[in-house]
Each structure stands twice: as C-alpha cells, then as structure tokens.
Amino acid sequence: METKNDGPKQEQRLTKKGKETRARIVAAAAKLMFERGVAGTTVEDVQREAKVSASQLYHYFQEKRELVHAVILFQTAQVLSAQEPLLSHLDSIDALWSWRDAIVSLQVERQCRGGCPIGSLASELADSEPVARAELASGFMKWELAIRGGLIAMHERGQLRGDAEPERLALALLTALQGGLLLTQVHRETSPLEVVLDAMLAHIGSFAQS
Amino acid sequence: METKNDGPKQEQRLTKKGKETRARIVAAAAKLMFERGVAGTTVEDVQREAKVSASQLYHYFQEKRELVHAVILFQTAQVLSAQEPLLSHLDSIDALWSWRDAIVSLQVERQCRGGCPIGSLASELADSEPVARAELASGFMKWELAIRGGLIAMHERGQLRGDAEPERLALALLTALQGGLLLTQVHRETSPLEVVLDAMLAHIGSFAQS
DNA sequence: GCTATTATGGATTATAAATTCCATTTTTGA
DNA sequence: TCAAAAATGGAATTTATAATCCATAATAGC
Numbered sequence: 407m408e409t410k411n412d413g414p415k416q417e418q419r420l421t422k423k424g425k426e427t428r429a430r431i432v433a434a435a436a437k438l439m440f441e442r443g444v445a446g447t448t449v450e451d452v453q454r455e456a457k458v459s460a461s462q463l464y465h466y467f468q469e470k471r472e473l474v475h476a477v478i479l480f481q482t483a484q485v486l487s488a489q490e491p492l493l494s495h496l497d498s499i500d501a502l503w504s505w506r507d508a509i510v511s512l513q514v515e516r517q518c519r520g521g522c523p524i525g526s527l528a529s530e531l532a533d534s535e536p537v538a539r540a541e542l543a544s545g546f547m548k549w550e551l552a553i554r555g556g557l558i559a560m561h562e563r564g565q566l567r568g569d570a571e572p573e574r575l576a577l578a579l580l581t582a583l584q585g586g587l588l589l590t591q592v593h594r595e596t597s598p599l600e601v602v603l604d605a606m607l608a609h610i611g612s613f614a615q616s
Numbered sequence: 617m618e619t620k621n622d623g624p625k626q627e628q629r630l631t632k633k634g635k636e637t638r639a640r641i642v643a644a645a646a647k648l649m650f651e652r653g654v655a656g657t658t659v660e661d662v663q664r665e666a667k668v669s670a671s672q673l674y675h676y677f678q679e680k681r682e683l684v685h686a687v688i689l690f691q692t693a694q695v696l697s698a699q700e701p702l703l704s705h706l707d708s709i710d711a712l713w714s715w716r717d718a719i720v721s722l723q724v725e726r727q728c729r730g731g732c733p734i735g736s737l738a739s740e741l742a743d744s745e746p747v748a749r750a751e752l753a754s755g756f757m758k759w760e761l762a763i764r765g766g767l768i769a770m771h772e773r774g775q776l777r778g779d780a781e782p783e784r785l786a787l788a789l790l791t792a793l794q795g796g797l798l799l800t801q802v803h804r805e806t807s808p809l810e811v812v813l814d815a816m817l818a819h820i821g822s823f824a825q826s
Numbered sequence: 827g828c829t830a831t832t833a834t835g836g837a838t839t840a841t842a843a844a845t846t847c848c849a850t851t852t853t854t855g856a
Numbered sequence: 857t858c859a860a861a862a863a864t865g866g867a868a869t870t871t872a873t874a875a876t877c878c879a880t881a882a883t884a885g886c
Contacts, residue, residue: 419854419861419862420862421854421861421862421863423862424853424862427864441743442743442744443655443740443744445653445655446655448842448843448844449843449845450842450843450844458864459864459866460845460846460866460867461847461864461865461866462863462864464844464845465862465863465864469844469845470843470844470845519743520743521739521742525739525798526739528802529731529735529740529798530653530739530740532801533651533652533729533730533731533801534652534653539802539804542802543802543803543804546799546802546803574811574814575815577807577811577812578811578812578814578815580799580808581792581795581796581798581811581812582792582795582815582816583795584794584795584799585791585792585795585798585812586791586795588735588738588739588791588794588795588798589756589790589791589794591738591739591742591743592742592749592752592753593753593756594749594753597787598787598788598791599791601784601785601787601788602787602788602791602792602795605784605785605788605792605819606792606815606816606819608819609815609816609818609819612819612822629831629832629884630832631831631882631883631884632883633832633882634832634833637833637834658872658873658874659874659875660872660873660874668834670835670836670837670874670875670876671833671834671836671876671877671878672833672834672835674875674876675832675834679874679875680873680874
C-alpha cells in the first residue's frame with residue numbers, strides 16, 4: 407500500500423500556470439485581509455482582486471479557511487523577509503536604533519494604517535481558530551528568534567552585561583513592538599510606537615558595556 | 617423652532633424596563649464580541665444571549681453598527697472601572713508591581729484568552745470604522761491618563777528623577793501592556809506579558825530616587 | 827381611567843456570502 | 857499525438873445574516 411495523499415488536502419500537482427494563479431490568489435487575499443480583516447474580506451472580493459473565477463479559487467482552496475491558512479504562511483514569510491536585512495544585523499545598540507527608525511518610518515509611510523500584518527491576523531483569529539493560532543504563534547516565534555540571535559551575539563561578545571537575559575529581552579522587544587503597532591493604528595500617530603520602542607531600547611541599552 | 621432630536625438617533629425616552637433591556641443587550645453583545653469578535657457575532661447570537669427578540673434589539677439600536685458603538689462605550693467603562701482600585705493608587709514603584717501582578721493573574725484566570733477587551737475591538741475596527749476608531753482612541757486615552765496621573769504624582773513628589781518624562785512613560789507602559797496581552801493570547805502563556813511589563817517597570821524604576 | 831408612548835413577539839423579507847456544478851479549454855507526460 | 861489531468865468560465869444553489877413589518881401588550885403621565 408503506497409502512501410496516499412491524505413492529510414490536509416495536499417494540492418495534487420500544480421502546473422507552472424497553476425502555481426502562478428494560486429500565488430496571485432494568496433497575494434490578493436493577503437492584501438485585502440490586511441486592509442479589511444479576514445471576516446471583512448469575502449471570497450468574491452478576493453476573486454475580483456486576483457482576477458480569477460470562483461471555480462479557480464475553489465480549485466486551489468477547499469474553503470475560505472484554507473485560504474486564510476495560506477495567507478498566514480504568506481504574511482509570516484513576507485514580514486520576515488522584509489525585515490531580513492535589518493534582523494540579520496541586529497547585533498549592536500546602533501543597529502537596534504536603526505531598526506527602530508525603519509519601523510517607525512514604515513508606519514509613517516502607511517499613514518499608521520493596518521498595524522502588524524501578523525498581529526492583526528492574530529488578534530482576529532487567536533481565540534476562534536486553533537490551527538491559525540498555532541501557526542501565528544509559530545510565526546511570531548520565528549521573528550522572536552531572529553531578534554534573539556542578535557542579542558545573544560552581543561551578549562556572548564560581552565557587549566551586554568552578564569546579567570542581561572537576551573531571550574527575555576528579545577521577547578519583550580517584539581511584544582512592545584506589537585503594542586506599539588496597535589496603538590499607533592488606533593491613534594493614527596506614531597508616538598505610541600516611538601515611546602515604547604525608545605523605552606525598550608533604553609532598557610536594553612542599560613545592559614550595555616564597552 | 618425647537619431643537620429636534622436629530623444627530624445620532626438619540627433614543628427618545630427609555631422607561632425603567634427599557635433601560636434594563638437595553639443594558640442586557642449591550643452586556644450580551646459585549647460578552648460575545650469579546651469572545652468571538654464583532655464580525656463573528658451575529659445579531660441573532662446577541663438576541664439569544666440577551667433573551668430578546670429581533671424587534672427589541674432593533675428598537676434600541678438602529679443597526680448593528682450602533683450596537684457596536686454601545687459595546688465600545690461599555691467595554692471602555694468596564695475596563696476603567698475594573699482597574700480603578702489599582703489605577704487610582706498607581707503612584708509608587710510598589711503599586712506598579714502590584715498592578716503588574718494583578719494583570720498577569722487575570723490573564724491566568726482567563727487562560728490567556730480574549731486579550732484586551734478594548735484592544736481586540738481596536739484591532740478589528742480601527743481601519744474600517746472611523747467613528748469606532750476615534751471612540752477607541754478616546755478610551756485608550758482615558759486609560760493612559762489614569763496611569764499618567766500616578767507617575768506625575770511620583771514625579772512631583774520627587775520619587776522619580778527630574779529627567780523622567782511621566783507622560784511618555786505612561787504611554788509606553790500602556791502600549792507595552794497591549795502588546796503583552798496580544799502575544800499572551802496568541803501563545804496561550806503569560807510570559808510575553810510578564811517580560812514586557814517587567815522590562816517597562818525596570819525602565820521606570822531606573823528613574824526612581826528616594 | 828384613559829390615551830399616547832414605549833416595549834415586545836415573532837414571522838417575513840432581502841441580501842450577501844460561501845460553496846457547488848457542469849461544461850469547456852489548456853496543459854502534461856507517455 | 858493523444859488520453860489523462862489540470863485549469864478555467866460562469867451560472868446556480870444554498871445558507872447565513874441583517875433588517876423590516878405589523879400586531880399586541882405594557883407603561884407613563886395626565
């Protein structure tokens with residue numbers, strides 16, 4: 407008995423064109439769900455945005471839930487790759503401040519709209535969709551690990567005092583960022599994001615040593 | 617020409633019984649919207665939970681949006697009054713730590729579900745409902761002012777150094793709290809909340825003087 | 827007590843949204 | 857080249873949900 411393709415409806419085999427269409431659907435859904443939330447985005451909206459028919463969409467995704475699943479993976483990858491250039495060098499106090507500035511600037515560009523692409527999905531889905539919650543938690547964890555990497559490097563290099571706890575600082579920093587993005591979205595100004603990141607970086611800075 | 621009751625559909629006059637029914641509807645809606653989100657809560661759900669008929673609900677609220685409006689005011693008042701005992705004495709480092717502990721304990725009780733009643737509404741509505749966004753911003757502002765009050769008192773009393781900026785610290789603290797509640801909800805454990813509040817309180821503590 | 831106002835019951839309507847269906851075209855791989 | 861598999865078009869169906877309607881009961885204020 408050969409292994410069958412069961413599990414979570416593994417898509418059989420996608421042709422090149424098929425992959426493109428699928429990708430277009432996911433990108434369209436991600437865009438709309440970022441702007442209007444998951445519940446605020448109908449599959450018809452997604453069809454229009456991606457220029458596909460209903461049968462196409464349901465050919466690639468059994469149901470809306472599955473599309474949401476794909477959007478979570480997409481956004482997680484998106485955020486991490488967008489942050490990559492900064493995250494991979496987040497191993498000095500200066501780099502942390504540059505990172506802070508880049509994030510604030512991005513929110514200014516976005517006119518403080520949307521919040522965090524992962525955070526807003528998380529807020530909407532965490533309590534009602536267990537699978538989505540777990541995937542989002544895993545997305546946050548990857549982000550956290552990327553931040554942690556730099557702090558650990560600083561710690562090992564002796565740029566942070568021995569009593570600094572890079573793991574806790576990394577989690578606190580990401581958490582503060584999430585709060586900052588939320589309140590910035592609500593107040594439509596970047597000050598919450600700025601003050602919370604400033605405070606966290608000052609805190610981390612208090613562990614710095616030559 | 618006498619002033620007419622226009623504007624946002626001011627409810628005419630409510631009898632005692634009417635007020636009770638209305639309050640029951642709002643409380644039911646608030647409960648469900650906290651658990652399932654606004655879009656995830658149908659007005660039929662609210663009817664069931666509040667034990668009222670459709671005509672009752674639409675007698676007190678023109679449309680769902682108006683009910684949501686009432687829920688926002690309700691939750692804001694709810695959170696502030698629940699926090700009141702602690703917020704009104706948030707004027708020492710010890711009091712800040714007690715407040716931290718109380719919040720963490722509450723999340724443990726709630727099994728890390730739900731997040732912040734105001735924050736989750738904010739995340740869902742901020743970008744799509746301008747009126748709601750403004751009301752939520754105002755709710756957060758009240759909360760921020762309550763926190764700020766204690767820090768300013770400490771500052772004036774000389775318990776915080778002159779270069780401490782109570783206004784910024786208060787906003788940063790509330791912002792950090794929001795991030796903590798969100799990540800705690802996603803990870804289903806209180807560590808994000810703990811580490812971010814610990815970091816913020818340590819930061820505030822670094823301004824302390826006898 | 828009487829009348830205007832408010833409150834309630836519950837069926838009904840209208841619409842929006844998710845999902846299915848079947849026919850047709852395109853692509854793949856032997 | 858040709859059959860099987862994949863991709864697409866678009867209408868049709870079903871279900872969920874918001875909102876309306878009209879009749880009846882309760883209450884307030886004179």
